Amino acid sequence: xxxxxxxxxxxxxxxxxxxxxxxxxxxxxxxxxxxxxxxxxxxxxxxxxxxxxxxxxxxxxxxxxxxxxxxxxxxxxxxxxxxxxxxxxxxxxxxxxxxxxxxxxxxxxxxxxxxxxxxxxxxxxxxxxxxxxxxxxxxxxxxxxxxxxxxxxxxxxxxxxxxxxxxxxxxxxxxxxxxxxxxxxxxxxxxxxxxxxxxxxxxxxxxxxxxxxxxxxxxxxxxxxxxxxxxxxxxxxxxxxxxxxxxxxxxxxxxxxxxxxxxx
Numbered sequence: 442x443x444x445x446x447x448x449x450x451x452x453x454x455x456x457x458x459x460x461x462x463x464x465x466x467x468x469x470x471x472x473x474x475x476x477x478x479x480x481x482x483x484x485x486x487x488x489x490x491x492x493x494x495x496x497x498x499x500x501x502x503x504x505x506x507x508x509x510x511x512x513x514x515x516x517x518x519x520x521x522x523x524x525x526x527x528x529x530x531x532x533x534x535x536x537x538x539x540x541x542x543x544x545x546x547x548x549x550x551x552x553x554x555x556x557x558x559x560x561x562x563x564x565x566x567x568x569x570x571x572x573x574x575x576x577x578x579x580x581x582x583x584x585x586x587x588x589x590x591x592x593x594x595x596x597x598x599x600x601x602x603x604x605x606x607x608x609x610x611x612x613x614x615x616x617x618x619x620x621x622x623x624x625x626x627x628x629x630x631x632x633x634x635x636x637x638x639x640x641x642x643x644x645x646x647x648x649x650x651x652x653x654x655x656x657x658x659x660x661x662x663x664x665x666x667x668x669x670x671x672x673x674x675x676x677x678x679x680x681x682x683x684x685x686x687x688x689x690x691x692x693x694x695x696x697x698x699x700x701x702x703x704x705x
Contacts (some may be wrong), residue, residue: 461579462486464493465547470538470569472562474555474581477588478504479665486579495546498537500560502553502584502689504666516546531561535568542574555583559609559634585632588664588691592671593702601696602629610636610643610692621650630695636660637688644679647694652676657698660686673698 462485465471471490476482483491491497491510499508501521511517518537520529541548556562556578569576585607589596597605606628608619624631625647636643637660648654654677662670674684676694686692 460486461577462489465490465549466575467545467547468542468575470542470548470550470574470576471579472550472552472556472565472576473579474560474583475499475503475507475551475553476582477554477584477591477665478502478506478663480504480506480510482582482587482665483507483510484579484581487581490549490579491551493547494549496541497549497551498534498541499551500553503551506666507551531564535565538565539568539572539574542569543572552581553584554587555581558583558585558607584664584691585634588661589632589659589693589697591664591705592659592661593704594659594693595697595700596630596632596693598697598700601700604628605630605632607632607634609634610639617646619646621646625650625652630693630697633692633694635689636692637662637686637690640679640686640692641682643692644676648676648680652694654680656694657696658684659693659698659701660684660690661693662687662690664691 473487473490475487488510491507492512494515496516496518497511498518498520508517520534520537538548538550550565552560552562554560562578566576566578586596604627606624608631610633633643654675656676658674658676658679660672662668664671670687672684672686678684
């Protein structure tokens with residue numbers, strides 16, 4: 442590639458690039474990560490777009506403090522999902538985003554944590570792309586990183602682990618795709634999203650696969666919000682019913698829990 446061609450390509454890339462927080466255009470959708478809950482943990486782009494849009498389609502894990510940033514003129518559409526409770530169907534959410542954009546609305550799809558970490562953001566951008574709807578993605582601080590950090594738990598520590606696995610608690614269902622023995626063998630630290638409901642099954646699977654029952658466990662609910670609760674114990678405590686926690690929560694399993702240092 443000659444210098445002239447390289448210069449032309451770079452010029453085209455620069456001319457088409459827009460800052461993440463550029464105001465939405467009519468008929469555009471932004472998938473925005475709302476982080477773990479505290480407003481101060483939003484990205485600047487997320488805060489700007491939340492304050493300047495026509496419609497916010499938000500899920501159940503978006504905090505009231507974050508929603509309070511929205512313009513009083515913005516329409517707010519709840520599209521939350523909660524296990525075992527009446528919830529919006531994903532296909533309906535995708536259809537809603539498409540129809541709002543086609544009506545010329547500037548839409549923020551607001552999702553707790555990060556849109557692409559167990560947030561079904563991939564399904565939503567595919568639906569938007571298939572309908573030729575322009576969209577952008579604003580990453581958020583995923584709760585699997587933020588919750589342990591706020592609790593003073595290092596999810597990686599060179600004295601403990603050189604590998605880390607993120608998984609969803611739904612994988613403890615009867616039709617689990619998880620190879621529990623391989624998981625235990627490969628990953629000394631596990632961070633489980635939505636792990637409270639099936640935690641007894643998860644603990645049983647892990648212990649049967651070779652993890653020590655004395656392995657420490659942290660259950661972190663609504664960390665960084667006024668509703669925050671932290672519960673600590675071991676896999677054995679979970680099996681005995683002595684450690685349950687509140688749902689929804691991030692569950693951290695591994696020796697890094699013992700490296701926790703309170704900083705707030």
